[in-house]
Amino acid sequence: MAEVIHLEIAAPVSSAPPKHVQQRFHVKSFGCQMNVYDSERMGDVLTAQGMAATDSPDDADVVVLNTCHIRERASEKLYSDIGRLRQPRRDGSRPTIVAAGCVAQAEGAEIAVRAPAVDVIVGPLAYHRLPQLLQEARGGRVIDIDMPAVPKFDALPARRIAQASAFLTVQEGCDKFCTFCVVPYTRGPETSRPAADLIAEAAALVARGVREITLLGQNVNAYAGGLSLSGLIRELAQIDGLARIRYTTSHPRDMEGAGGDDLIAAHAEVAKLMPYLHLPVQSGSSRILKAMNRAHTRDSYLATLARLRAARTDIALSGDFIVGFPGETEADFQQTLSIVHEVGYAAAYSFKYSVRPGTPAATMADQVPETVKDERLARLQAAINEASLAFNHTTIGRRCTVLLERPGRKPGQLIGKTPWLQSAVVSLPGAVIGDLVEVEIVSAMPNSVEAVPCATTQSPV
Incomplete structure (x- = not known):
């Protein structure tokens, strides 16, 4: 689905020769985990061209703004950053500015008009061409928001990641067409990567x-790359040295009925698959779910969770919620509050509905006033925080393994993830990032838990 744009080409601002010989780049990522993954891969592409990453846009030759159209005020954040970056530095230069991601895909023409300082506009399915686009941008702005038939993964360089935990994109795009969502238009239809490629990439990461x-x-449990998602998980579990497997984001429709049986069974049978599932419901009202075209109801969603909990009794659940969808009444919102209490989410993400041009919901009647959205969001977030704290308290006294991922604030502290995706703070002399350590959870906060090393041996989760 190529888009041809005819615009007057604006020549980029000339730059004084940099003091450093090696070109530097900075990637700023907005939004979801998919964008974090894409940002890492753009870094791999630029590194493979001999460039070096920098933590600050102030000393970068190239700044990539990897945008997300799902989050509120996505466009405003993009233009705010462009406004700062276009200001000349002391030597009169400015970086080459790249607008990437879903906002670039959906609003490429508008960005080109509103932000002449942007040198490259590239969509999420074309960023493997970033070095070529940067080369072409020396002669004027370049736009690539095509959705090519050749998957970008075939053209990407080897991963350069060296961390304890890594993302691995297995599926992109969406065929669900929720009435509030732009993903089918910015990421294209559902496509899956071949299982053999994923197994090889996972082994290389390990x-x-x-x-x-x-x-x-985008709908990870719709994966169909020669194996089902549960089949892929079972194959990955055979990789020596891979200790943990997670997946996100799932769609309730693909978890319902017989279609979800294999994946639910994997939670009971695959020890490396962590007891955590992110399953967005969006609303607790079946009436609003129908208006959202979610293809599940409140009751079917709760039935899926019951099947999951029967298979893995300690599974932690998280979700997404949208408040203030067109036509949402106070009674509908009360059903959302009640599902939060009924499920007992370990974590959840909540947003006010915001209009996305081109989506069916943008033209629906009965748009909810912003003041009502704000008030409902505050109440929902209070209920979510209460549920999260309650879940964390239920884990006090549990023994489990924690994967250490980063230093803590205090000397000797390390922070890692429990099997239930809680941030756990632990002090353990001699431990290093990447270690899996056995701990006991001793206290709980709203967003984390504190753990101590196990004094005696016991089979941890």
Whole structure:
């Protein structure tokens, strides 16, 4: 689905020769885990061209703004950053500015008009061409928001990640067409990567020190790359050195009935598959779910969770919620609050509905006033925080393994993830990032838990 845009080409601002010989790049990522993965891969592409990453846009030759159209005020954040970046530096230069991701895909023509300082506009399915686009941009702005038939993964360089945990995109795009969502228009239809490619990439990540892999997709449980998602998980579990497997984001429709049986069974049968599932419901009202074209109801969603809990009794659940969808009444919202209390989410993400041009919901009647959305969001977030704290308290006294991922604030502290995706703070002399350590959870906060090393041996989760 190529888009041809005819615009006056604006020549980029000339730059004084940089003091450093090696070109530097900075990637700023907005939004979801898929964008985090894409940002890492753009870094791989630029590194393969001999460039070096920098933590600050102020000393970068190229700044990539990887945007997400799902989050509120996505466009405003993009233009705000462009406004700062276009200001000349002391030597009169400015970086080459790249607008990438879903906002670039959906609003490429508008970005070109509103932000002449942007040198490259590239969609999420074309960023493997970034070096070529940067080369072409020396002669004027370049736009590539095509959706090519050749998957970008075939053209990407080897992963350069060296962390304890890594994302692995297995599926992209969406065929669900929720009435509020732009993903089918910015990421295209559902496509799956071949299982053999994924198994090889996962093995290479483990060889580089990765202990945990999170499988990514807009609808990850719709994966169909020669195996089902449960089949892929079972194959990945055979990789020596891979300790943990997670996946996100799932769609309830693909978990319902017989279609979800194999994946639910994997939670009971595959020890490396962590007891955590992110399953967005969006609303607790079946009436609003129908208006959203979610293809599940409140009751079918709760039935799926019951099947999951029967298979894995300690599974932790998280979800997504949208408040203020067109036509949402106070009674509908009360059903959303009640499902939060009924499910007992370990974590959840909540947003106010915001209009996405081109989506069916944008033209629906009965748009909810912003003041009502704000008030409902505050109440929902209070209920979610209460549920999260309550879940964390239920884990006090549990023994489990924690994958250490980063230093803590205090000397000797390390922070890692429990099997239930809680951030756990632990002090353990001699431990290093990447270690899996056995701990006991001793206290709980709203967003984390504190753990201590196990004094005696016991089979941890």
